[in-house]
Amino acid sequence: MISRVDPEFKQELHKYGLREWNECFHCGNCTAICPLTKDDNLFPRRGIRLAQMGLKKQLVSSVDPWLCYYCGECTETCPRNANPGELMMVLRRYLTSCYDWTGISRLFYTRKIWELAAIILIALGVIISFLVFLPPSPDLFSKPQAFINEQGGVMINSLANGISASRFVQLIEYGDLLMAILVAGFLISNIFHMFYRVILSDRNLKFPFYSYFTEFWSLIYNFVTQARFSKCDNRTYWIGHLLVMTGYTIMFTLIVAFLKEFQIEEIKPWYHWQRLLGYYSTFGILFFLIYTFIGRIRKTDLKMQFSHPSDWMFIVLLFFTAVTGILIHIFRVSGLPAATYFTYLIHLAFLVPMIVIEVPFSKWSHLAYRPFAVYFDRLRRAGQNRQSIVELTPAI
């Protein structure tokens, strides 16, 4: 089928960051030097080609950008300094905005103030609803001892005025559940949209039905271990990424699913599972955040040189959430109920927007898209049961 070349597409792509990649003259050096490329995934050159020619349909239906983990070697050795690595980053942002059928992420990516406004709006919404439903009890300041339990820590669930501890936790749980459903709904619909674009819209792609399941293990395996990331030479990124990923998932599951066991009144000894998990995930998140902050500021490493606002937004929110989380814990242990209450409030004010905005519409969505991309790629590969048409060279 014939597709029409569209020179306007370049201007549109420029909004997603990085202007100079058009002088690529297709020498194939980046695809050859990248350790992750295989026969059908000839990224990053194919991505550059489609972007240069403005073939939107082919671009959106290719999963290549998600298979690149930006080790930066291609940009280093590119003879024309056309930043192929950074273009892959740009294409990931573009694909995120394409998969999102609501069009919100396109809005966030192209006009940064919308994203900021949305975050502030949600934060205010959280604060107000929190203050309305769970108002601070008046004697927080006058009689702080009322909230101290026998170990000297603050009973976190009974800080609200006239609301029993269990009711308090229940309300928070309802909020979390609501948020989780909302986020999951958007994310899964986007994934299905991605599935439609990558697999279904390609008429002549046929593959056995059972391969849906046989290949499913790859989704899980990649989600958990990010095996592909380990193939890049610089492994510290991979370890940092593993830490923050596990830490985040633990915190997320604790809050949404096991809030009752996690947010309890008495202060457990430090070796209790609940504390240990808390410490591990905060350490993981903090390690990653510090490493990324330094990298993005010093711009020594290639992948850190072009920071799009959406990258900063996501790290800043995560950072404040983590910091406020730690503060809550400190205030609880040291018995300061008022401080605990208000930091808890701020903690939520950062946490909720981060999850509601970042996960489905912005950078954080790659946690879903990357494993699915590997999964869809294996589906396509199973479909074509690749035999090379052109027997040019016996590629050993």
Add this chain to the structure above:
Amino acid sequence: MEFEPKIVAFLCNWCSYTGADLAGTSRMKYSPSLRIIRVMCSGRICPTFIFKAFQEGADGVLVCGCHPGDCHYNEGNYKCLRRFKLIEKYIRQMGIEPDRIRLAWISASEGKLFAELANEMTQTIKNLGPSTIKAQLEQMV
């Protein structure tokens, strides 16, 4: 041993000899039966050369010149054409098959043509078999 004909070829220096050199630089392979003699112009080739070649036992004679109009000396190849027609008639009386001699125009850029011509002529001479002129002359003397 399979009969390997010997053909004497008179090539003019400006066009056909350059064409033969071009066949060489382009590494075109042709049969080694040709024995090339360089003259300044095809007009220089006189009947005695052709008869001398047959007398010395040549199985065929090839005369090459520039394309009409391209001759470095304006008219040399026209004179050669006229003489060749005369010789063609004359050698029939001497009992030499007319196919044993041949006239061809080769320009400086037709290396390929020269190679094909050499192969083609070798083939025709092979079909005709060795020339018996030399043997007959030795019997007479």
Add this chain to the structure above:
Amino acid sequence: MSEYDRIGIIFCDPPSGYTPVDLSDLIIFVRDNLKIPVIIDQPRYLFSDFHVLMETIRHHRLTSVILAGIRPERFRQIVRTAMTKLGYQAESVVIADFGDTWCVYESQVQNVYELLERVHSQVVDKRHQSSHIQQDTIVIGAGIAGIQASLEIANAGLKVYLIEKSGTIGGHMAKFDKTFPTLDCAACILTPKMVEVGQHPLIELMTCSEVVAVNGTPGHYKVTVRQSPRWVDVKSCIGCGTCSEKCPVKVSSEFDEGTTMRKAIYMPFPQAVPNKYLIDGEACRFIQEGKCGVCVKVCPVTGCINLYEVPREIEIEAGNIIVANGFKPFQASRIDRFGYGKYPNVLTSLEFERLINAAGPTGGEITFRTTDKKGNSVFVNDSGKPQKIGIIHCVGSRDENFNPYCSKVCCMYSLKLAHLVREKLPSAEIFEYFIDMRAFGKGYEEFYCRIQDEGVRMIRGKTARVDQIDGHLHLRTEDIIAGRMLEQDMDMIILSIGLEPADDQKKLSDILGIDVDEYGWFKAVRYEIDPVRTNRPGIWIAGVCQGPKDIPDSVVQASAAAAGVLQSIMSDRLTDSEVFPLTYMIN
């Protein structure tokens, strides 16, 4: 003064306020005594209409003009413009100012005559003095361009000093086996020219010499040349080679690009000109530590080898200098992902050129590179023949991290190498990895099609890295046209390295005062229509030192530079940088 020179004198009208005076006797004096052929008396209209002035000068075929009268310099500028438009020097316009005393009294008439006489003799002498520009020419660098330029000038009957840094002339072309696109052997083209240079009475060849200082004015350059010692007397050496056999020191031969070893006392290559031996100062034990001296003992000609020879400086007078110091190949080791230097069978194209050359280390056989007992890598005949050869284009060229320009010749010589491999190893598989195939010249495209028909696989896609895995050279390339990743195991890799300015280019540009472009190549004043003229009159550039180009273009540029030299010598004046009428001054 050559017969083409004609002087004209114009008596200008006096400025307003003076009455024109009869100059008949002055004109008679000028015509009879000074014998000036063209005399124009107080032309009222001449200087107002530029084209009439041009027409008059052209009609009388004037080559220099004397403006006489009262304050005639009013008209100097317009006459100068006319003369420069006609291609003459601006200095060919001279002023004879009678001062304010225009009235012709006895006393003033005499000094007017003397003034005219002095001005006239000054013009005649000036033509004499400027006609004596130095007839000799210095050519720096004896590659194919330097050789061609020297022959063009010497065959016109003028003396040439050919200054060559290394021990022999021939430059890089002497190292090649065949040349594209006609595949005739480089030696067959170059050696006769080298012989002609060696035997030419008017060419003085100075090897192992470098230009260290240039002063003097254009047309009269005084050049100091530092000749480092050969330690072997060129005249008496009979080239028997016994000294080289006995010499204990072995170093890698730079002529063979390190593929073979040579002795400290050596002849660069069998067809070298001068065909004599010389000693490599760094390698010779005697010169470094004062030990050995075996060569002196075995040399049949007494006194031929003089190990105490010292460098000497020679002063040469020259009218013109042609710079043709060639280029330096790109160091392939600068790109470590190709593995040059780490893996023995990754060769540069120049090394392969020597390997495949009949006079090369293996007599033209293509064999693997192995290391001998002493650890230096050599080619020996029985080290096995490679079956799969890859040629990687644009190594170091078209690359912003190294040289952003295109070196123009690598595509074509890679095709040629592929053909030579096909000729020597008919069963070998040959791959060429390129970005754009640049076969632009006469017969180049046909050559490219012929090589493709011979079964050389052209893969559009530049190889990124070469790793040696269990003896094979593992190659990763993206085959763009077929849309596949190629992981191949090769036996031998040839890197088509690009061209870079020579090491001494910066030094030379400072000494000669000619400017270089941002990559270090010499810059022509008006590259579009005159690529050989530099910003200093009398100094010309030719060949690759001006920018990467192939052999036919270098030869043509050498002759073009020779044209500039011949023209300046034969026309007795040195045209400074392009003589353009004022309106077209180039910024």
Add this chain to the structure above:
Amino acid sequence: MEEIRIGVYICWCGTNIAKNVDVERVAAEAGKLQGVVVARDYKYMCSDPGQDLMVKDIQEMNLNRIVVAACSPRIHEITFRKALEKAGLNPYLFQMANIREQVSWVHDDREKATQKAIDLVTGAVKRVRWQEALNKRSVKVNPATLVIGGGIAGLTAAREIARTGRIVFLVEKEKSLGGMMKKINRTFPNLDEASKYLNPIIEEVSSHPHIQVYLNSQLVKLSGYVGNFIGTVNHKETQSELEFGNIIVATGLKPFKPTPLSNYAYKRLPNIITSVEFEEMLSKGYIRLDSRQEPKHVAIIHCVGSRNPDFLPYCSRTCCQTALKFANQIKDLLPKAHVYQIYADMRSMSKGCEEMYSKTAKRGVMFLMYDQKGKLPYIREAGKNEKTRLVIEMKELLSGEQVEVTADLVILMVGMEAQETSKQLSQVLGISRCSNNFYIEKHPKLDPVATTTDGVFIVGSCQAPKEISDSASQAKAAAARVLAMINKDWVEVEVITSSVREEICCGCQICVHVCPYGAIEFLKEKKVSCVNEVICKGCGTCASACPTGAIGSRHFTEKQILAQIEGVMLQLLEV
């Protein structure tokens, strides 16, 4: 008759000859021939040591005939003749056998090739016995020069020579000077005005006292030889006779008419123009469609006609770089326009052109690669509701997608082909043309501006398409040759003219009518013919027409050729 002592030298030419010919055996066989005193083989006969070997033999064994079996005499006959002169032997007592181009390079069977080489060497040895000493004639050179063609090459050559004060006749068939460069608006890579360079030269040449310019005139007849040519020039229905010493041909080239390539629909669909027409539009300072609006989509298609075996099988060298220049000019004039470059190989290799390529890419030009050997891009009319009138369909190689490109204006980078007058002029000058009708240079590397005819030089694009700077360099190179000849004031002329042995001339005057140059007069009183050696060019037609063999051309005498025929066939006896 002095005793004939022949030296035979067989050259290896590296491996070129030694690969297919058993050189030692040829030398051995040659050694057995009658009169051969020494027969050697050496790796590079044309090199310094090779020639010294020969000179030493001549002096020590006082040889008086030399045969060298090596490459073609057209390349190194002069070299070896010089070596003979150095050894004090007359250069014409020398014969070459071509065993490289005509033996080792064209036959694989080593045995038969060696046999053929032996035959050729035997023929040469037998022939060299009958060769006599001849002395080259040196002739005074007329300092005037004829330059044919008024393009940048012709103008530069004329100016370089005229500046030394010598007369130049400049013949131009058009009515104005400037040639192809006049049609060009700007030059690459720095986008300078072409007229900024061209006009001063035209001005200087047309007003130079030593240059006589003949506009809309052509050279129709030429006679004489190097240093003393006489040419008749048709000049506005008058004919003028000119005398000059050298000829510099600078007739340039013409653009290819793309009409036969139907897929480009040239002249069939609107707004499809060639690169030359686009240059005219640019020199007017604006870019307009037929409908007077400014185009929004401009497509530039490369290799139209070039690299195409049915039309121009060669690469026209300058169109890629011109196309990049066009892209920059379009972006300057129409910042909002979209430019597409549809190319096969981007051949931007000249100085500064790779940087121009990357600059053009930075400005957002879209490069699409098509397979020049496969299906060419196809231009068709766009549908009714389309924004643009034209659509180009092509298979894009870099992405592997079948794409279509919308275009308002399509510029075809047409190839360059030889002038149609080149056939007629090559016959007048007696120089040969290659298969693409460009003139053939004597040797691309040894002698790139000379031709096989001495005194005739070819410069600029009449030899092959090339850039302006290369044309100017070639013009100066030819000027150097001419100036060198003028400066030396004499030139050696081939001496193989005819001569008459009056004792056996029967006065039949056949030779007088046969000679194409009228160089033979019939002396009434002696009743014999006599050759005017100045006019005779040595073609030898008279020698073969003479019934008694009285008239013979030197160096190609009857005896010598008959002896060579004998020699060539001699081997038949022993085998």
